[in-house]
Amino acid sequence: MRNDAHDDDHFHDECGIFGIYGTTDAAALTALGLHALQHRGQEACGIVAWDDKVPARVQSSAPEDIEDPIGNANGVFSAHRGMGLVSDNFGSQSVIDLLPGTVAIGHNRYATCGASMLRNVQPIFGDLSFGGFAVAHNGNLTNAYKMREKLVLDGSIFQSTSDTEVIVHLVARSREKTVIDRFVDAIRQVEGAYSLVVIAEGNMMGVRDPFGVRPLSLGKLGDAYVLSSETCAFDIIGAEFVRDIEPGELVVINASGLTSLKPFEKTQSRFCIFEYVYFARPDSKVDNRSVYEARKRIGVELAAEAPCANADLVVPVPDSGVPSAIGYAEAAGLPFDLGIIRNHYVGRTFIEPGDQIRHLGVKLKHNANAEVIRGKSVVLVDDSIVRGTTSRKIVSMLRAAGAREVHMRISCPPTKYSCFYGIDTPTSDELLANKMSVPEIQKYIGVDSLAYVSMDGLYRALRQPGRNNETPQFCDACLSGDYAIPLTDFEGREDRTRKVSSLGEAAA
Amino acid sequence: MRNDAHDDDHFHDECGIFGIYGTTDAAALTALGLHALQHRGQEACGIVAWDDKVPARVQSSAPEDIEDPIGNANGVFSAHRGMGLVSDNFGSQSVIDLLPGTVAIGHNRYATCGASMLRNVQPIFGDLSFGGFAVAHNGNLTNAYKMREKLVLDGSIFQSTSDTEVIVHLVARSREKTVIDRFVDAIRQVEGAYSLVVIAEGNMMGVRDPFGVRPLSLGKLGDAYVLSSETCAFDIIGAEFVRDIEPGELVVINASGLTSLKPFEKTQSRFCIFEYVYFARPDSKVDNRSVYEARKRIGVELAAEAPCANADLVVPVPDSGVPSAIGYAEAAGLPFDLGIIRNHYVGRTFIEPGDQIRHLGVKLKHNANAEVIRGKSVVLVDDSIVRGTTSRKIVSMLRAAGAREVHMRISCPPTKYSCFYGIDTPTSDELLANKMSVPEIQKYIGVDSLAYVSMDGLYRALRQPGRNNETPQFCDACLSGDYAIPLTDFEGREDRTRKVSSLGEAAA
C-alpha cells in the first residue's frame, strides 16, 4: 500500500476521483470514498454536491472555496475545497452539512510544485448558461495549452492554471443543445489521458479517454451509482463493484438510470502499467486485476529472473515493496522479515532541521530493524528507483545496522522516460535510469547486486503475453518511451521528454 | 468624519478606489491611500500591483487571493485581497513585499449582505489574451445583469457575482486592437455610476461615467501620478492635488505621461450630493469643494431655516454630525458641546449579547455625557435619518441622561428613495421618510421638534443655485426620486424602487 506523501524519490500520481448519484448521504459517502483514495493525492481535496431542492440561501453564481451554495430553480451546487487530507477537510459533520444533496463528486490531488494553490483544487466548477458544471479529473491533457491559447484569444477568461478548466470552457462555448452533447463536443477536442466525473443539469457523468490510461470503475450501493478510480473506495462504503468503465466510454447517470455512450472511434487501449507497480492500493482491483496479486506475481517473476541463492532473508522497503517481497520470499523459499520499520507519523511540514544534521534525512520515515538484519545477507525489494536518493540512504542505513550483503530487486523495469499522462515524474534528465546503466546504478546506490524485473516478466505477472508482442496492452511510456497519445503541447520542443508539469510553466 | 462600520441606520457607500503609477513603493503607498479611504468601505480590501520586471517566480495565470505573482514577458501582476480593514490586511511589510512593482491599484469595499465573499473582493483581475487586466470600481452598473446574461449565453464564465466583472469580460471579447480601445469599447456598453481605476499592458487608466456620479481625483507625488476617490488619500502620502477627473473623462497614464480622452458624448453631470452630506471625509475635497466647509454651511443654513431660540447648547451625533453642529452653533450663537461620547473600539464582531439585554444596543457606540446635558434644552444635529432606529435610541438616551428638551436638526432633506448608483440603501419601504411625514417622524423618534434642511438650503450650502433651477447639478435621486441614469436591469419590475443589491439576488 502506498502512502509516500512528500517522498521525493517516487513517482506521484496526480489524483483520485469519486462520484455518487442517488443517495441522501452523497457528500458523506464521497468523503469516505476520497479517504480510501487518499494515497492517490494528499496535497488537496474537494467535493461538489448537487441538490435538486432549492434551499433558502441561494445564489446564481460560481462556487466558493469556502462553502456557498450555488444554484437556480433547477437545483443547487455546494462546494468545499481545501489543502491537505480528506480527514482534515471533510472529517467533521459540520462541513458535510454544508454539502446537501443526492449527487456528489470529489477529487484528491497531488499538487505539483508551482501550482499548489487553492484555485487549482478540483472539482472545477463553472456557472454556465444552463446552470452549474462541475468536473473532477484524473490524468493530464496533452493539448490543453494550445486549446487554452485559442479560447483566451476568443475572450474566455480562465480562473486557474489547471488543464481541466479547458474542458469547462469548451462546454460553455459549445453550440450543442443538450449538456451531454456539449460535453461530448468538448472531450472530442481534447487529447491526453483523462478519467472524468461530472455533475451537470442533474446528471452525473463518467468518462475514460479512448486509450483508457487512467482507471475508473462503476459500483452500486443499493440503488445509488458510484464511480471511483479504484475499487477500494467501493469497499469503504460497502458498495458493490459492477464493472470498469471502458476506454472511450461515457456513462450518463440520471433519474432514468445509466446510459452508456461511445462517442469516440475505437482505438487500442493503453492502461497505465504503473498503477499495478506502485500507485493503486493493494486491496484494489484496477482494470479488473487484483493489485496485490499482481505485485506478488511480480515478486515471483523477480525471484525467477534474479535469484539470490545465498541470501538469508527478504526485506521489503515499506509499504509499497511488501507484496512483491512476500512473493519473492515465497518463490525463493527465503524468510520474509520487516527489516525496515516505517514511521507513519509524518505530518505536513517536517522540515528537516539545519544543515549540520541534514544527513539524518530518510530516517524520518524509515529505520533499520537492526536485530533482524545484523550479519545477514538481505534481499531488499522495492518498486522503483527514480532519482536514487532514497535507495542510497536506505542501503547505507542497512549496512550501518550490520547487514552483511544487500541485494536489491526492483519490481519494474528501469524508468527512463517522463510521463505526460498524469503522473508527476521528474524530467528525464533527472531519472537515474536515463543517465546510468544498471551496473552504474548498482555501484551508485551501493548494493552487492541489483536487478530489475524484465518488461516481459512484468507483462507475464500481469497475465499478458508480454511487450514484445505486436499488441502491447499497457501504457508503459515511462519504461519504453512509446508515447501512444499525441503530445501536441510539446511538439517542436527540442527536448520533447522535458517535463512540463502545468500550463503555466509550459508558457515560460 | 465618518466611520460607522456596521451602523445599520446609515447609508453605506460601496467603495473607495486608489491607484498610483510610477514609483517603486506603489503597493505601500496604495495601502496608505486605502487606509485614508477606509471610511468608504470596511468589509474588505485588495491591491493589485504590476511590475515591468519579470521575477523568478512567474505564472501566466489568474491571480490568487493568496499572493501569487502572475505575468508574462511584458510584466507581472501580484495581488492580495482580504476581508477586514486595510491595516489588518496590508499592515505588514511582508505582505507589501509580495506586491512588487511601480504601478498599483486598490479598493475598499462595503460588502452588501449576500455577496460578502472573497471572490467578490476587488480589484477584479482577468488573464486576457494581451495579458492581465485589473480593475477597481466605485459605483454600481445598472445594466450589468442583462449584459451578464448575454455574455454567459455566449460562453463566458463568471468568477464572481460582482457587476464589475462584466467590464472584464467585455474587454476580453472586444475585437478592438489596443487595450485602450478595448476598454473604451467595454465601458461604452455599460450603464450606471462608475469611477474605475485599471491596470493593463503597463498603463494605469482612470475613468468616471458620463454623469460623474462618483468622485475621482488626480494627484501627483513627485513624478508619480495618483488617482483617488478623495483627496484625503493624497494628504496621507504627501501627494499634491492636481484636479478632478471630469465626468466622462478617461485618463491613460503610461511611460509617455498622461493622456486625456473623452470617449462619451457630453451629458449633464450629476455628482452624488450625499458625498457632501455623509460619505466623504471632512478633510477631503470632492468635486472641488471642501467637505468640512460644506457641512458647516449646511449647519448654518439649518440654523437659519430652523432656529431653536430657547436652546441651551448644540450637540452633534458623533462623528458625522460634528461639522454641521459647529456651523449651527456658530450661526445660532449657542454653545457647542460633546453631549454624546462615541466609543470607537468596536471590533469586527460585537454581537449584542442575548435577548434579555438587547435593549442596550446603541450604547455600544454612544453614551450620553450626562454632566453636559442634564436639565438642558439640546439641539441635536445629525446628518440623516434612514430607518430611524438609531435616532430613537439616541434621543431616548439623552432624555434618560436628563435632557429637558431635544430638538433634532438633520443636515439633508428626507431620504425617501433607494440609490441604484453605488450606495447601499434599504429598499424604499424601509426608509422612514418614505412612510411618514415629518411630524410623524418627530413623534416616532420622540423629539420636541424636528427639522430637515431644505433642498434649496442644501444646494445653497454647496454654492449652487438650488434644485428648483432648470439645471440640477447633483445626483439627488435618494432625495428627489429623479433617476437620471437608466435603470435597465429593473425595467418592467413592478416596483422599480425595490432594492437590488447584487446580480445574484436580481436573478432570484
Place this chain on the structure above:
Amino acid sequence: MRNDAHDDDHFHDECGIFGIYGTTDAAALTALGLHALQHRGQEACGIVAWDDKVPARVQSSAPEDIEDPIGNANGVFSAHRGMGLVSDNFGSQSVIDLLPGTVAIGHNRYATCGASMLRNVQPIFGDLSFGGFAVAHNGNLTNAYKMREKLVLDGSIFQSTSDTEVIVHLVARSREKTVIDRFVDAIRQVEGAYSLVVIAEGNMMGVRDPFGVRPLSLGKLGDAYVLSSETCAFDIIGAEFVRDIEPGELVVINASGLTSLKPFEKTQSRFCIFEYVYFARPDSKVDNRSVYEARKRIGVELAAEAPCANADLVVPVPDSGVPSAIGYAEAAGLPFDLGIIRNHYVGRTFIEPGDQIRHLGVKLKHNANAEVIRGKSVVLVDDSIVRGTTSRKIVSMLRAAGAREVHMRISCPPTKYSCFYGIDTPTSDELLANKMSVPEIQKYIGVDSLAYVSMDGLYRALRQPGRNNETPQFCDACLSGDYAIPLTDFEGREDRTRKVSSLGEAAA
C-alpha cells in the same frame, strides 16, 4: 475621549477593571462594562465568572486561557482571556455561553513591552485550598519583587510575571480562617497603587489602596452590585452610580448584601491627577468629578493663564484635546474648529511601510484639515507632551497645510517624572520635559508659542485649593516628583526614577 492605542507619545494606563454580583447575565454585562472601559487598555482582556451551580463538566483545577470550567461542590469558575479588544474576544454569544453564573469580574490590560503574553492577562486565578480565587488589578505594586523573592524561597511557584500574582500567593499561604481575613492579610503586606476586584468563596470583593490612587466606583443594576474603574461602564449597562469606593475601603458583596470594611489605618488620599488630564473617558465621573467638565475648566484656566490674542481659531489634537479646546475657545471668544481629522480605523498591526516612506508616520492617524487652517493663526490644544515626537509631527503637518502661526497649549504641567503607580510612562530620561526647559521644548516642536497650564491652575480646575497648599489631594508624582507611596523594590537603586515595568525586568 481617549483611544490612543499604540500611541507611543502618550502615557498609557495599565488597565480597567469591572465586576458584577447577582445577575444571570454576569459575563455578558461584564463584557459590556469592559467594552466601555476599553480606552484603559486595548492589548488584552479577560473575564472570570462564577456559578453557584455545579455543571456537568467540572474539574477541580486551575483555569485555562481557553475556556474550561473549574470548580467544586461550592461553585464553578469559568474563564476566558485573549489578546486584543473586548469586542474581538467577547463579542460572540458562544463565548459568553462558556462563562455561566451570577458573578463575574473582568479586566482590560495595556500590555507593557516584555510581558505581553497570555499568561499575564488578568483576571489572575488560583485554585487554593478553599477553592478558586480570581483577582483583577488596576495599579502597580511597589514591593512585589521583594515579596515574590521571599515567597519563591518558601517554595511558591509563580505562573506569571505579573505583580498581582503576589497577592494570590499571599492569600494561599495566609493562616487566617476566612477568605476575607486571608485577603486582608494579603493586601496588608503589599505596597503600591491598587484597585482590585475579587471573586472568592461566592463573595465579590472590591478594594482601593489606602492612598486611593486608582479609581473604583460602586453601582447598582436592579439588585445587582457593580464595581467599575469608571462610571461610563455603569451607563453602558444602565446601572446607577451609587458612590466611589473610598481609599483604603474593602467592600464585600455576597448573599447578605454589601459590607464595608476599613482594614487600613487612615492616610491622606492621593487620587491620580492624570485620570482627569488624559486617562478617563470624558463621559465618566471619577472620584466624583465629571472628567469632561474638568477638562473644559482646564481649558478655561489655560485661556486665562496663556491667552493668544491674535489667534484665528482653536484646534484640538483629537480626541483627547477636544474638551479643553472647547473650554479654551469659549473662554477666549475664539472659533472652535476641527483643524485636524483623526482616522479611527487603525487596526492592530499597521506596521509603517519601509524606510523610504517612514516620514509619513503620524498621518496614519491624523490629517490636517487644510481648508480650515490655511493662512490662519491656530491655537493648538493637547493634553500632554511626553517624548515630543507626535507633537513635532502634528505641528509640521499643520504648517505644511498652510497654518500661518501655531500656538500650542498643554492642559497639564510638564511631565518630568516616571510613574510607578500603574501608568506605563517612559523612563524619566526619555521625558522631554525632564531634559528641556519650556523655551527649549517650544523650539524643539517648532511652535510660535508654547504654554502649559500651571500646577495651581490645574488644581483650581479640579476645584481644589492648589498644590502649594499643605495638603495636596492628588497623586501628581509625574508632575512634581513627590512619590507618596514607598518605592520599596527600587530602594538602593542609583537612579530611582529609572522605569521598572515588570518583575522580570526588575530582576535583570
Place this chain on the structure above:
Amino acid sequence: MRNDAHDDDHFHDECGIFGIYGTTDAAALTALGLHALQHRGQEACGIVAWDDKVPARVQSSAPEDIEDPIGNANGVFSAHRGMGLVSDNFGSQSVIDLLPGTVAIGHNRYATCGASMLRNVQPIFGDLSFGGFAVAHNGNLTNAYKMREKLVLDGSIFQSTSDTEVIVHLVARSREKTVIDRFVDAIRQVEGAYSLVVIAEGNMMGVRDPFGVRPLSLGKLGDAYVLSSETCAFDIIGAEFVRDIEPGELVVINASGLTSLKPFEKTQSRFCIFEYVYFARPDSKVDNRSVYEARKRIGVELAAEAPCANADLVVPVPDSGVPSAIGYAEAAGLPFDLGIIRNHYVGRTFIEPGDQIRHLGVKLKHNANAEVIRGKSVVLVDDSIVRGTTSRKIVSMLRAAGAREVHMRISCPPTKYSCFYGIDTPTSDELLANKMSVPEIQKYIGVDSLAYVSMDGLYRALRQPGRNNETPQFCDACLSGDYAIPLTDFEGREDRTRKVSSLGEAAA
C-alpha cells in the same frame, strides 16, 4: 509497529520522553527523538531547552506555551508545547530556532479525555528559587492526589491537573541544599510508576522508579548524552545505545560527566510486559530485549500452544500484529499474507459521518484484501482484545470479503484488569475479558476459534522462566491483577479497580 492514534479498542500508553545533554542542536535532535517516539503519544508534545548563555531577551519567569525564553544569570530556559504531532509542532526551523541551547528534554503525550488541555502538556516547568526546573514524565503516580491535597493546604498553587506537577512543588518546598538533593527528596515522597527526565541548574537528570515499570535508556551521540524511552530514538539521530537506566537509578549528567545514584532501597523490578506486546516500536530494544524478536517469539509460542491445522494462511491485524503473525506463519509452515490493508491517512478529526452510515466505522482504517482471503481459512493474529469492538468489526469484514473460516490468535493473555501505572486502560468493567470467558468472547466476536497465548508462553517468549516462578520479573498487573506498587490514592475506594485517569476527576 504501533500507531493506533484514536483507536478506542486498544490500550494507550501515556507518553514518550527524551533528553539530550551537550550538543548545540539539542532542540532539533529532541524533535527528531520525539518523532521516533511518536507512537507513544500523538495528542500533544513539548520541548524545553536550556542555554547556558544568557541571550538579550530574558525574563526570570515561568515558561510560555508560546515561546518565551526564561532565565537568569545561570542560563535560560525556552519552551514550546502544542497539541498534535511532533512534525506539526516542531517541523519548522523557525520553531527550533526559538529553543536555543545545549540541553533539551521533550515529551509526547497521549491525552486522556478530560485533561487534554495545553497547560497539562509536558515538560512541566517551574521557576523555583534556584532557577528553572523542567520535567518530563512517563508513567503515573499513585499517591499524587493525596500529596497535592497536602501541598495546597500549605499554600502551593497548582497550574495543571497533571500528577507530575506534584514533583515540581515538592522540589520547590524541599529544604535540601542542592538541586539534586531536592529532587531526591521529592521523588522519595511519591509512589507509582515513573521514568523522568529533568533539567535543573545546568544538569540533565534521568530516573526510573524503584520498580522500573517504564523504560528509559541511555545513549551517546559523540560526547553528548541521550536519554530516551526507547532505542528507536537513538537510531533516528545516529546515537549509540549505551545501557538501560536501572530501576531505582538516578543519573545526573553535567559538565563533569555522568554520575549514577541509587537513592532508593533495592526492590524487585517490574518492567511493564505490555511494552513488548503492544506499546514499543518493533525496531526498539526496551529493557534490553528486541521488541520485534519478542513479538515473533510470541507468535511461535502461539503456534505451538494453539495450532490451526487446516488453515490456508496467516493474516495480521496491521500494524501491531505483523511480527507475531510472521512468527506464527513460520512456525506453522503457513503462508503469510496481507489480508487486511490499513489506511494510514487518518488525520486528527475524522468524525464518522451521521448515524445512518455509522456502521462503516472501522473501515476508515482497515479494509479486507478480498482477493487474498476469499474462500480461505484464515488465522488472524492480533495483539490484544480490549473492548472487543474492533475485533468484531474486523472479523465481520473478513467474512463479508469471503473468508471461509476465521481463527483468531491473540499474542497476550486476556487483559482483565485496569492499569494504574501509566497506561490509559478502560475501567475493568469495560474490559471484555473481565466480563466473559474465552468461549464467550469467541462467540461474541464471531470467530471459529479463539486462543490467547498463555502467561507462561508469554514469559517464555521473553526468555524468562515464567510467571508461576517465585520471582515474576514483569509488571503484568493488567493480566494478573497483581499490583506491586501501592495504590494510595485509591485506598478505601470500594472498587479499587475503578479507573481514575486524572487528579481532577479523582476529586469529583
